[in-house]
Amino acid sequence: MNVSERPLTAMIGLPDGPPDCAAYGRAGGWQAVRRALRDMTPEAVIETVTASKLRGRGGAGFGTGQKWSFVPRDPPATRRKYLVANADEMEPGTFKDRLLLEGNPLQLVEGMIIAGYAIQAGHGVIFLRGEYHLALARLNHAIAEARQVGWLGENILGSGFGFEIHVHASGGRYICGEETALLTALEGRRAQPRSKPPFPQVGGLWGAPSVVNNVETLCNLPHIVANGAEWFLSLGLGPDSGTKIYGVSGRVRRPGAWELPMGTPLREIVEHHAGGMRDGYRLRAFLPGGASTAFLDAGQVDVAMEYGAVEKAGSRLGTGLAILLDDRTCPVGMLHNLEHFFAQESCGWCTPCRDGLPWVERLLDAIESGTGEPEDLDRLHDHARLLGPMGRTFCAHAPGAMAPLASGLKLFREEFDAHIRQRACPLRETA
Amino acid sequence: MSTADTLLPPDLRAQITELARAEHRPRAASVSALTLVQAHFGWVSDAHLAETASLLGMSPADLDGIATYFNLIFRRPVGRHVIMLCDSVSCWIMGRDAVCARLQARLGIRPGETTADGAVTLLPIVCLGHCDHAPAMLVDHTLHGDLDAETAEHLADTLRQAAP
Known part of the structure; x- marks a missing residue:
């Protein structure tokens, strides 16, 4: 495969570890930041990124250029603004940002300088998972070197634009991945989501205009600016542009993550890249992009992994890293595990989420352990409806939790009934 | 562990003060300060929490609300x-x-x-x-x-x- 076809990971996995500033430059790095700061206005950078149709890689898929366009341009540069990299990778089954952070931290640094320049923010913050110790060490090392060489600090390349990056290691809560909760955590408060408006682009960190972008999103920027929007558009197989870091976990021969053209069918990722299911296991269903995406059936494995196609199939692309359920793993047990996670990670702010999710967890626990009643299924359906995507909760946490539940109740109806009828998990012996 | 009644060592106090100074507001250093205390003692005792809170200009209850919110801050002793x-x-x-x-x-x-x-x-x-x-x-x-x-x-x- 041509290196230009996997721009994000071309410098990752080298025998000497992540490149330093000089090696990064020799391999094509810093071209984009030179071009942006010397030859382009901030507006031109935003136009290029908008034209590239780059969409957020953190799960929501919002247009990056559009997101930036809401940052007030007036008054200009003198105003305090923030560019925040969301490196709080905590969606169960997702392991792409860690790859980018550990593998090539300078790529993120360059992407952040470009994004900071585009929105005219002088302050960059990386909100990093506290558990990512190796990433923390490598980021701090990369940032210190970039500062020493002059890629960070005052008046970068004599452009008049100055930019600093600070790393915040999180204390650990899933909800910090939600951008307003993340900003609240950065202000030293319990990380509860904020009501919108104001949107962060207008009133974010400390009330200042702030943009929060996912790590993978930011890492795409140097390549878009260096090679142009047309090039980026040509990388995708379907309507979505660029490449994507896809991944597979579960009972496949070679679980892993691979940078592939946007829109690659999941079947190709599972069968070709992950080596197919292990002997003795068949694919039963899958979560296409993390714990908060709806289950799709094994028969839908040909779905193109792009925003629109996965949505049409009944789920979301999410983070693009699929979790596979095999035919020897109990779907009720898997849902119990997922809802335990969501119940634990509810911030507790709004009642439906705080009280509803533990209730769902207890119902699933009862069914899984053989004490469930037929009415319990009605209660689960009620929750899937009431906590679902209709805006009865303060943020998207509970609706995310209901996505696998609502789809699972339909898809695994027989398994649910068998648990209640047999008063035990039918798969317990083979598990 | 018998660290509950020990004061924070001077260098740790200086580091926390510096963290607070580098932030837009001192309370933004809450998690990083608690992480520092924990790196030193293994966990965050009531006495250390109160002392850290005073360095950040916060009440102990305010800081404890943050300490107990996050998964990685330990408010009870842990093993080595x-x-x-x-x-x-x-x-x-x-x-x-x-x-x-x-x-x-x-x-x-x-x-x-x-x-x-x-x-x-x-x-x-x-x-x-x-x-x-x-x-x-x-x-x-x-x-x-x-x-x-x-x-x-x-x-x-x-x-x-x-x-x-």
Whole structure:
């Protein structure tokens, strides 16, 4: 495969570890930041990124250029603004940002300088998972070197634009991945989501205009600016542009993550890249992009992994890293595990989420352990409806939790009934 | 541990003050200050929490609200080593329950507890982003993957044999 076809990971996995500033430059790095700061206005950078149709890689898929366009341009540069990299990778089954952070931290640094320049923010913050110790060490090392060489600090390349990056290691809560909760955590408060408006682009960190972008999103920027929007558009197989870091976990021969053209069918990722299911296991269903995406059936494995196609199939692309359920793993047990996670990670702010999710967890626990009643299924359906995507909760946490539940109740109806009828998990012996 | 009545050492106080000074508002340093205290003592005692709060210009209750909100700040003593075994979905599919059962049996503790010799605390943790090597666990700052009951047990034994 041509290196230009996997721009994000071309410098990752080298025998000497992540490149330093000089090696990064020799391999094509810093071209984009030179071009942006010397030859382009901030507006031109935003136009290029908008034209590239780059969409957020953190799960929501919002247009990056559009997101930036809401940052007030007036008054200009003198105003305090923030560019925040969301490196709080905590969606169960997702392991792409860690790859980018550990593998090539300078790529993120360059992407952040470009994004900071585009929105005219002088302050960059990386909100990093506290558990990512190796990433923390490598980021701090990369940032210190970039500062020493002059890629960070005052008046970068004599452009008049100055930019600093600070790393915040999180204390650990899933909800910090939600951008307003993340900003609240950065202000030293319990990380509860904020009501919108104001949107962060207008009133974010400390009330200042702030943009929060996912790590993978930011890492795409140097390549878009260096090679142009047309090039980026040509990388995708379907309507979505660029490449994507896809991944597979579960009972496949070679679980892993691979940078592939946007829109690659999941079947190709599972069968070709992950080596197919292990002997003795068949694919039963899958979560296409993390714990908060709806289950799709094994028969839908040909779905193109792009925003629109996965949505049409009944789920979301999410983070693009699929979790596979095999035919020897109990779907009720898997849902119990997922809802335990969501119940634990509810911030507790709004009642439906705080009280509803533990209730769902207890119902699933009862069914899984053989004490469930037929009415319990009605209660689960009620929750899937009431906590679902209709805006009865303060943020998207509970609706995310209901996505696998609502789809699972339909898809695994027989398994649910068998648990209640047999008063035990039918798969317990083979598990 | 008998650190509850000890004052924070001067260099730690200086570091916390510096963290607070570098932030837009001192309270923004809450998590990083608590993390520093924990790196030194292993956990955050009531006395250390109160002292840290005063350095950040906050009430102890305010800071405790933050300390107890986050998964990685310990408000009770832990062992010299902390095992965080992932309990999220990919590791569950790949057999983390069997790994946990073996660790519990070998260490004689349940998740949330510390061995009587003070060597090891066992905790569950949310997805560690190591799903392609599930089941995974974090031992102190080191990530271990592709675990089974035997390899996890061996790692636990190594921790207990290591000098305090």
